[in-house]
Amino acid sequence: MGILKKVRRTLLGPNHKQRTDRFRAKLSNFGLSRFCPCCQSYVATFLPHGQVQRPQARCPICRSLERHRLIRLYFANKTNLLDGRPKRLLHVAPEIEMSQWLQKVPNIDYLSADLMSPRAMVKMDITDIQYPEGSFDVIYCSHVLEHVPADRQAMREFFRVLKPGGWAILQVPVTVPVTFEDPTVTSPEERTRLFGQHDHVRRYGPDYADRLREAGFDVLADNYPAAMGEWKRIRFGIRKDEAVHYCRKAA
Ligand SMILES: [Zn+2]
Incomplete structure (x- = not known):
């Protein structure tokens, strides 16, 4: 691991990238009509999912x-x-x-x-x-x-x-x-x-x-x-x- 990466990891914690990605996803999917109790996110919509696609099925943030x-x-x-x-x-x-x-x-x-x-x-x-x-x-x-x-x-x-x-x-x-x-x-x-x-x-x-x-x-x-x-x-x-x-x- 490079020195910059090490410093960054020490300062921001090991899951910093995960947290940043999730924050970005929360921003881009934000809306008030749906709420995911698993990841506590307000989202505009849930996504379709399944072999026979079910509407409003998958959380765009945590995939629940x-x-x-x-x-x-x-x-x-x-x-x-x-x-x-x-x-x-x-x-x-x-x-x-x-x-x-x-x-x-x-x-x-x-x-x-x-x-x-x-x-x-x-x-x-x-x-x-x-x-x-x-x-x-x-x-x-x-x-x-x-x-x-x-x-x-x-x-x-x-x-x-x-x-x-x-x-x-x-x-x-x-x-x-x-x-x-x-x-x-x-x-x-x-x-x-x-x-x-x-x-x-x-x-x-x-x-x-x-x-x-x-x-x-x-x-x-x-x-x-x-x-x-x-x-x-x-x-x-x-x-x-x-x-x-x-x-x-x-x-
Ligand atoms: Zn979720």
Whole structure:
């Protein structure tokens, strides 16, 4: 590293470039009609995203999607996550922005885990979790179980490692009236055709909540977006049809 770069880095901090880039993006995307609760940015619009492009989906600053903004608001408004009491939290398949935020919350003892991603703090197979019973107060796992053949086993593992009185938010795409899966379907093309993505192994219906109950959880499929009202949904770029699966282990 050149001497000027070193001086600059010492004076301005290691993330100076990141911060400058974000500031520029905030300026160029500024507007008052939308607000991203993940990166706390006022933006003129969210961007389209997805194979079938969904309008108002991706934050132009932090790249969060509708589901991330929904959960960020849910954490703040509908759970005890930010009550200041110490909590051990397991974040499976960590999304960058959410991960960075959770690590900054003073009362959270944070652990991220993933089967593959080097970004996570530990490697973890969620069907065989390497932590003892009652290790976590909170688990957050979003859009993972639809990739996991033994999803019921993963649910039981989440239940096991949660402390009594603890809770988990376990999100999946709910896209059909009744869950359907077929383990004989293994080719990426067929999976895309049947399950909507090359690496999905099923489509879930609202009976997803029953699978979670079978694992032991008390499940609230909370239609928070509906309760929020249309004005807020539009402002935060949140979809109307996505229930939050709040899963509690009885105390
Ligand atoms: Zn954002």
